[in-house]
Amino acid sequence: MKNISIIGVGLIGGSFALDLKDNIPGASVSGIDQNVTHLNEALNLGIIDIAGDLESVRSADLVVLALPVNSAINVLIQVLDLIPAKAIVIDMGSTKKAICESVATHPNRANFLATHPIAGTEFSGPSAAVKGLFKNKTNIICELDRTSKVLSTKIIALFNKMGMRIRKMTAIDHDKHIAYVSHLSHISSFMLGKTVIDKEKNESDIFDMAGSGFESTVRLAKSSPAMWTPIFEQNKENVIETLTEYIHNLNQFKTYMENDNFDAVFSEMKNTNYIKQILKGIT
Amino acid sequence: MKNISIIGVGLIGGSFALDLKDNIPGASVSGIDQNVTHLNEALNLGIIDIAGDLESVRSADLVVLALPVNSAINVLIQVLDLIPAKAIVIDMGSTKKAICESVATHPNRANFLATHPIAGTEFSGPSAAVKGLFKNKTNIICELDRTSKVLSTKIIALFNKMGMRIRKMTAIDHDKHIAYVSHLSHISSFMLGKTVIDKEKNESDIFDMAGSGFESTVRLAKSSPAMWTPIFEQNKENVIETLTEYIHNLNQFKTYMENDNFDAVFSEMKNTNYIKQILKGIT
Numbered sequence: 001m002k003n004i005s006i007i008g009v010g011l012i013g014g015s016f017a018l019d020l021k022d023n024i025p026g027a028s029v030s031g032i033d034q035n036v037t038h039l040n041e042a043l044n045l046g047i048i049d050i051a052g053d054l055e056s057v058r059s060a061d062l063v064v065l066a067l068p069v070n071s072a073i074n075v076l077i078q079v080l081d082l083i084p085a086k087a088i089v090i091d092m093g094s095t096k097k098a099i100c101e102s103v104a105t106h107p108n109r110a111n112f113l114a115t116h117p118i119a120g121t122e123f124s125g126p127s128a129a130v131k132g133l134f135k136n137k138t139n140i141i142c143e144l145d146r147t148s149k150v151l152s153t154k155i156i157a158l159f160n161k162m163g164m165r166i167r168k169m170t171a172i173d174h175d176k177h178i179a180y181v182s183h184l185s186h187i188s189s190f191m192l193g194k195t196v197i198d199k200e201k202n203e204s205d206i207f208d209m210a211g212s213g214f215e216s217t218v219r220l221a222k223s224s225p226a227m228w229t230p231i232f233e234q235n236k237e238n239v240i241e242t243l244t245e246y247i248h249n250l251n252q253f254k255t256y257m258e259n260d261n262f263d264a265v266f267s268e269m270k271n272t273n274y275i276k277q278i279l280k281g282i283t
Numbered sequence: 284m285k286n287i288s289i290i291g292v293g294l295i296g297g298s299f300a301l302d303l304k305d306n307i308p309g310a311s312v313s314g315i316d317q318n319v320t321h322l323n324e325a326l327n328l329g330i331i332d333i334a335g336d337l338e339s340v341r342s343a344d345l346v347v348l349a350l351p352v353n354s355a356i357n358v359l360i361q362v363l364d365l366i367p368a369k370a371i372v373i374d375m376g377s378t379k380k381a382i383c384e385s386v387a388t389h390p391n392r393a394n395f396l397a398t399h400p401i402a403g404t405e406f407s408g409p410s411a412a413v414k415g416l417f418k419n420k421t422n423i424i425c426e427l428d429r430t431s432k433v434l435s436t437k438i439i440a441l442f443n444k445m446g447m448r449i450r451k452m453t454a455i456d457h458d459k460h461i462a463y464v465s466h467l468s469h470i471s472s473f474m475l476g477k478t479v480i481d482k483e484k485n486e487s488d489i490f491d492m493a494g495s496g497f498e499s500t501v502r503l504a505k506s507s508p509a510m511w512t513p514i515f516e517q518n519k520e521n522v523i524e525t526l527t528e529y530i531h532n533l534n535q536f537k538t539y540m541e542n543d544n545f546d547a548v549f550s551e552m553k554n555t556n557y558i559k560q561i562l563k564g565i566t
Contacts, residue, residue: 213503216500230545250533266512267508
């Protein structure tokens with residue numbers, strides 16, 4: 001796997017390129033991005049070796065799609081049309097059902113592996129790319145049996161070398177669970193940011209009252225709308241389900257407060273402290 | 284200010300004691316806490332010099348209340364009844380209106396200064412106490428004109444030495460703004476934790492799908508219910524207002540998704556990215 005095309009040279013694609021260079025001596029990384037500024041930035045930062053175009057995948061051993069999930073679907077089909085038989089193509093998007101469905105009947109389906117490394121942050125673009133981003137991160141792989149065994153074995157060995165933990169899951173299960181443990185957090189954070197900005201925007205001196213707690217809770221509201229809008233679109237049903245439950249829980253908490261039922265307020269928080277045990281498993 | 288009583292030797296009281304020792308050579312710190320385990324822990328950690336009781340405030344120069352806000356009100360009145368004329372008493376709770384009202388007509392009102400150093404974390408207890416916790420943190424001071432000028436000058440000089448930025452505000456304004464920039468974050472985080480636990484508790488292997496984003500957003504759900512329940516109770520009206528607006532914004536976001544209005548979803552997030560500018564001011 002020496003000839004590598006990275007399509008989308010942002011945080012995820014750029015970081016993956018950096019790790020590839022560490023793990024594959026002699027690798028030649030071609031970067032492809034509609035955003036010319038990003039492409040030049042990635043060249044200058046040494047993330048990619050050359051700026052290519054979609055045609056360059058014709059000679060690729062490995063093609064990595066690290067794009068907003070709507071673009072990924074369009075580009076994946078074009079890439080599968082162009083690649084040689086030896087090539088493995090992976091995507092790294094935060095939704096898996098739509099992209100798997102989009103290529104379900106493609107003649108080169110076996111060249112594709114759907115992956116989701118849980119490694120994103122609120123930052124984006126090539127300047128956010130770092131070496132070692134994927135170390136100790138979970139990488140969820142979907143529909144493994146639809147991928148050529150020879151090709152998937154090779155790429156999974158590379159993921160392992162980069163320090164990732166591999167989890168296998170159906171695309172449907174992935175999208176259902178990720179709505180709870182990732183997509184909902186983004187909406188709760190964005191709407192927290194909106195609520196506070198709407199109220200306090202004209203009182204800018206108020207924000208030095210905000211401490212590290214607010215900062216942590218609202219961190220994801222820095223995330224890229226261009227990346228997150230198509231995620232919510234593709235995972236619409238699951239996300240709406242999580243939002244409905246979240247709003248229900250907030251309404252219940254509010255009702256407890258309105259009714260001066262502070263025993264219930266206490267219990268809600270006490271029970272949720274269980275998150276400590278869960279978070280121990282993450283860090 | 285050599286004779287110091289710290290009432291409540293947890294994260295805030297304990298950290299304040301540690302900084303006091305650095306800033307007041309020869310200070311003798313007496314710790315008072317209903318929780319005997321915490322008191323012994325604070326002794327063993329060198330946070331306090333001796334374990335005292337409420338009577339010890341009779342000879343104090345400085346009394347620090349770092350208690351849950353409901354206990355603080357009860358204890359403050361007892362303390363103001365006992366202290367000598369030279370003593371300054373401060374509280375450090377996350378609500379200011381109720382405590383200021385509770386001593387509004389106390390004969391020793393001028394010995395009290397209401398403060399709120401924005402320095403809390405999701406951790407609690409003496410083991411969470413650290414030196415330098417207050418450095419570069421905002422400390423909001425309310426009803427300064429109700430405190431003896433001599434006493435407030437002394438304690439504010441100490442806050443400055445510890446590296447705090449002082450903000451002055453009415454107790455009513457404090458409680459209104461802090462509901463947005465702190466109290467609401469805690470509820471959004473607790474209810475996020477609840478929503479995810481309710482759904483995923485029996486699928487514990489799902490949580491390795493959770494990344495740093497979820498962890499950040501749900502961090503405050505580790506907070507102490509014993510500390511937060513009385514805060515929500517004392518700041519009930521303001522907190523309900525923030526919750527109402529937050530739920531409204533979440534419902535609107537959900538409606539946009541249901542109606543496939545992803546342009547609006549994009550705009551909501553794009554506008555909220557403004558939080559980046561705001562957060563730059565915090566860190």
